[in-house]
Amino acid sequence: MNIPDLPDLPCYLNGDFTNLREAKVSVMDRGFIFGDGVYEVVPVYAGKPFRFAEHMARLDRSLGELRIVNPMSHDEWRGLVDRLVSAYAGKLGKTLAETDQLVYLQVTRGVAMRDHVMPAGITPTVFATSNKISPYSAAVRAEGVACVSADDFRWKKAHIKSVSLAGAVLSRQMSADVGAVETVMFRDGFLSEASSSNVWVVKNGTVMGAPKDNLVLEGIRYGLIEELCRTEGIPFELRRISRDEVFAAGELLLSSATKEVLPVTRLDGKPVGTGKPGPIYGKLYAGYQRAKLNS
Numbered sequence: 001m002n003i004p005d006l007p008d009l010p011c012y013l014n015g016d017f018t019n020l021r022e023a024k025v026s027v028m029d030r031g032f033i034f035g036d037g038v039y040e041v042v043p044v045y046a047g048k049p050f051r052f053a054e055h056m057a058r059l060d061r062s063l064g065e066l067r068i069v070n071p072m073s074h075d076e077w078r079g080l081v082d083r084l085v086s087a088y089a090g091k092l093g094k095t096l097a098e099t100d101q102l103v104y105l106q107v108t109r110g111v112a113m114r115d116h117v118m119p120a121g122i123t124p125t126v127f128a129t130s131n132k133i134s135p136y137s138a139a140v141r142a143e144g145v146a147c148v149s150a151d152d153f154r155w156k157k158a159h160i161k162s163v164s165l166a167g168a169v170l171s172r173q174m175s176a177d178v179g180a181v182e183t184v185m186f187r188d189g190f191l192s193e194a195s196s197s198n199v200w201v202v203k204n205g206t207v208m209g210a211p212k213d214n215l216v217l218e219g220i221r222y223g224l225i226e227e228l229c230r231t232e233g234i235p236f237e238l239r240r241i242s243r244d245e246v247f248a249a250g251e252l253l254l255s256s257a258t259k260e261v262l263p264v265t266r267l268d269g270k271p272v273g274t275g276k277p278g279p280i281y282g283k284l285y286a287g288y289q290r291a292k293l294n295s
């Protein structure tokens with residue numbers, strides 16, 4: 001069998017601390033068979049998980065939507081994450097304070113014979129791993145990135161951070177195929193989000209995002225960007241945003257665990273605003289870096 005070599009990264013699976021090369025789950029895991037599970041991606045700065053309580057709250061919401069009982073308390077999750085983060089820092093021969101990391105957490109419904117009906121009494125599968133964070137370079141941030149737009153053909157439960165990601169994979173590939181960083185999606189002519197990021201539109205100095213409903217994943221940065229806007233005195237509003245407003249934006253931004261806030265300067269090959277990262281981006285990015293230091 002031709003299985004590509006996986007990196008020798010620490011991971012956790014169902015009670016055991018092991019590594020990515022050794023960890024195995026059953027072929028009948030409902031995550032594998034149905035995509036029946038949820039996940040979180042938690043950035044870790046100087047060894048400390050960033051906005052961990054918010055990630056735990058979202059994990060609970062996602063699990064609740066799928067009617068899976070969280071198999072661990074928040075303290076147990078924190079213990080698990082701390083141990084993984086230490087293991088990865090140790091592997092790199094660095095102290096905790098010297099490492100930024102990206103932790104991935106996943107819970108699936110568990111292992112059972114195939115049946116769409118949710119089986120009662122099975123034990124959820126818990127998997128977690130940590131890897132390096134790959135920050136965007138200063139050169140990329142200075143230029144901004146290109147995105148493409150597309151129809152949002154995903155399901156109507158985008159608020160669940162589900163591992164059923166075929167829709168996200170298909171939409172992300174549309175941008176990857178043309179060398180762009182994200183696919184900005186519209187449902188019925190209104191902005192929803194990008195394939196793995198939230199999208200922010202700056203119009204007349206106001207930062208606007210799509211409403212927090214079932215059509216978008218409420219990124220942990222939803223709350224953070226609102227906070228940063230408040231601190232900086234930038235008006236902030238969540239409302240339905242038309243396609244025309246997006247294409248006429250003064251600035252367009254992406255946010256996610258890995259992108260932090262990232263300026264979009266080309267959409268479908270056309271310049272956004274001046275075609276350069278704008279002043280609101282500059283303020284939010286600086287505020288974001290302060291929030292990381294103070295976390």
Ligand code: PDD
Nearest residue numbers: 041195196197198217219220221256257
């Ligand atoms: N993606 N919307 C979607 C569809 C996402 O997949 C993500 C995150 C976000 C931003 O959420 P947050 O600010 O909590 O990272 C919005 C993660 C990073 C991923 O799937 O790898």
